[in-house]
Structure formats: C-alpha cells, structure tokens
Amino acid sequence: MSSDKWTEGSLLGSEQAQKDADNGKAWALIERTMLASIQEQRRARRWGIFFKILVFVYLFGAIALFSPLLSVGASASLEPHTAVIELRGPIADQQEASADNLITSLREAFENEGTRAVVLRINSPGGSPVQSGYVYDEIVRLRGLYPDTKLYAVITDLGASGAYYIAAAADEIYADKASLVGSIGVTAASFGFVETLDKLGVERRIYASGEHKTFLDPFQPEKPEEVEFWQGVLSTVHQQFIDQVKAGRGDRLKEHPGMFSGLIWSGEQALDLGLIDGFASTSEVARDIVGAEELVDFTHHESAFERFARQIGASMGSTLATHIGLSAPLLR
Structure with missing residues (x-):
C-alpha cells in the first residue's frame, strides 16, 4: 500500500515538474516575443526618424540649391x-x-x-x-x-x-x-x-x-x-x-x-x-x-x-x- 502511494506521489510529482517546465518554456517564449516586438518598434522608430530627417534635409537642400536659380532670371537678361x-x-x-x-x-x-x-x-x-x-x-x-x-x-x-x-x-x-x-x-x-x-x-x-x-x-x-x-x-x-x-x-x-x-x-x-x-x-x-x-x-x-x-x-x-x-x- 505504501509502495502504491509512493508510486502515485512520484507520478504526481513528475506531472507537476512537467507542467512547471512547460510553463517556464511558455513564459520564455512570451518574453522573447515581447522583446522582439519592442526591438522591432525601436527599429521602426529609428527608421522613421531617419527618413524624416532625410526628407527634411532634402527639402531644405533643394530650397537652398534652387532659390538662387530662381532669382537670376532677371540678371541673366x-x-x-x-x-x-x-x-x-x-x-x-x-x-x-x-x-x-x-x-x-x-x-x-x-x-x-x-x-x-x-x-x-x-x-x-x-x-x-x-x-x-x-x-x-x-x-x-x-x-x-x-x-x-x-x-x-x-x-x-x-x-x-x-x-x-x-x-x-x-x-x-x-x-x-x-x-x-x-x-x-x-x-x-x-x-x-x-x-x-x-x-x-x-x-x-x-x-x-x-x-x-x-x-x-x-x-x-x-x-x-x-x-x-x-x-x-x-x-x-x-x-x-x-x-x-x-x-x-x-x-x-x-x-x-x-x-x-x-x-x-x-x-x-x-x-x-x-x-x-x-x-x-x-x-x-x-x-x-x-x-x-x-x-x-x-x-x-x-x-x-x-x-x-x-x-x-x-x-x-x-x-x-x-x-x-x-x-x-x-x-x-
């Protein structure tokens, strides 16, 4: 009888350990997913900032480049x-x-x-x-x-x-x-x-x-x-x-x-x-x-x-x- 109880306890302990292991893997997966999502958001923000700066520089570069050309029409006559x-x-x-x-x-x-x-x-x-x-x-x-x-x-x-x-x-x-x-x-x-x-x-x-x-x-x-x-x-x-x-x-x-x-x-x-x-x-x-x-x-x-x-x-x-x-x- 004691042997059966010991066997039953061992089985329950094994199942609990398995559940704990599975839960740990699930949380690890969730953690990796969240970290990956955060990294992706950071990457997206960096690229967004980069492209905004690029557009800003391009626009003002174009203004600086072409504004003088717009003013020389009269003097070119x-x-x-x-x-x-x-x-x-x-x-x-x-x-x-x-x-x-x-x-x-x-x-x-x-x-x-x-x-x-x-x-x-x-x-x-x-x-x-x-x-x-x-x-x-x-x-x-x-x-x-x-x-x-x-x-x-x-x-x-x-x-x-x-x-x-x-x-x-x-x-x-x-x-x-x-x-x-x-x-x-x-x-x-x-x-x-x-x-x-x-x-x-x-x-x-x-x-x-x-x-x-x-x-x-x-x-x-x-x-x-x-x-x-x-x-x-x-x-x-x-x-x-x-x-x-x-x-x-x-x-x-x-x-x-x-x-x-x-x-x-x-x-x-x-x-x-x-x-x-x-x-x-x-x-x-x-x-x-x-x-x-x-x-x-x-x-x-x-x-x-x-x-x-x-x-x-x-x-x-x-x-x-x-x-x-x-x-x-x-x-x-």
Whole structure:
C-alpha cells in the first residue's frame, strides 16, 4: 500500500515538474516575443526618424540649391533694359530694405551688360542711418565704376529720412507732385517710468559698472549732462546726413531755413527746393530719359531658406536693446 502511494506521489510529482517546465518554456517564449516586438518598434522608430530627417534635409537642400536659380532670371537678361530695384518699407538690418539686400541688387544691376540705367524705386519712411549710409556709399562707388550707367531715384508715395539719404546719391531724383519728400533729421525716442514705479511702490534695482552705463534707463531720472551728451550724438549723425545730401545734390539745393529741420515736403514743394529734379514715374524715366523702355526687376528677394534661417536666428542684441530701452538713432 505504501509502495502504491509512493508510486502515485512520484507520478504526481513528475506531472507537476512537467507542467512547471512547460510553463517556464511558455513564459520564455512570451518574453522573447515581447522583446522582439519592442526591438522591432525601436527599429521602426529609428527608421522613421531617419527618413524624416532625410526628407527634411532634402527639402531644405533643394530650397537652398534652387532659390538662387530662381532669382537670376532677371540678371541673366542681356537685352537693353532699365534695371529696377525696389526700396520698400523701413530701412533696417534683417529687413527687406536692408543694406545687404539693396547692395546685392545694385551690384547685379550695374554689372549686367544689358543694363542701360538703374532706377531705384522708393517708397519708405526711412530707418537706420548706418544701413542708409552703406547704401549711399555703394551707389557712389558703383557710379564711379560704371560712369556710363546712370542711377535715377524715383519716389512714389514716400521718400523720407533715410530713404531720401539714399536717394541723394542718385544722378537725378524724380517724384510725383503729391509725393512726400525730405524729413532730413534724426530722432531717438524712449519712455520714462520713474513716477509710475513710485506710485506702484516698486523699487528699481540695477547694477552696472561705469558712471553713465545706465544713462538711457527709462526707470531712472534723466540727468542734464547725459541728455546733453545724447543730443550731441544725434546732432553729429544729423550733420552727417546733411553733408551727404549736400554732396549728392550740390548746387541744385535752394536756401531755405527749414531745409534740414526734419520737415517733410510735397513733391511740388520739393522741386522748388531742389530736393528733386522733376516729376516722373519709373516707366516714364525708362521710356523718356533712359530710352530703354523694358523694365527688369533686380530686387533681391529673400529665399525661403534665408527667411527660415533668419527667423530661427533672432538677434540677441536687438532683444537686449528692447529690454534696456536702448535703440539706435533713426533718420527721420
């Protein structure tokens, strides 16, 4: 009887061991299956990321490669024509009317063998004296290199401040009788929040090295000597503006007490003052003065790739200047 029980126990033990072994194999199989699935998912994600990056690089590579080709159509024209360059909007770095864009356009226009003259078509309120000065100097240089290629400025709605600064470098300036021309002056503006802070019970804390390092801080009272200094800076830039206008326009300018006061004039008044040479549109200049009626646009247009690069590369200096209330003078 005991022998039968022992045999039965052995059989039960063997069956249990077999079941445990089978369960172990099943779990091992499940584990391997799950690991394989996870590895496959990881592989799929890696390949997905790889292909997305590949497509991204391909698209932007194509944009970078073909964008220049899209912009050379105008400059490739060798037939006699009048080159047109648009100066539109505020004159500032990283803007459509930046010195880099305008100078690139000017060089391509002057260098083209089919160009009979260049028309700078202006509709701008002005902007940076530095950017305007760069363009002015480049126009003078190119006119010296290509003495047979005239440059005409044509002011449409507005040619003020830094825009007129640039126009003064042209051989001749034309506008409409109702155009707004001039505004030969310099301005820099800010705000003062000293009393506002006092009313709010806010204490301003600023730490700087240098006696006048914070002289433009809008949260501190102005000091007479610092105001005088800043006015001197603006007056210096203003005189530079005046000198360039006089150099460009010469004896065509008429004596007038308000000429360089920052006032803006109608085209009709500007003609009487010698600020412009006549009334004409771009087409009229090309047809009646240049004698090459075909207009070819040489304006440098920012490519999608350049625009993307500019957007993600925002200027830290500009952001910092905004926070501390410091901005460069503007020609107005």
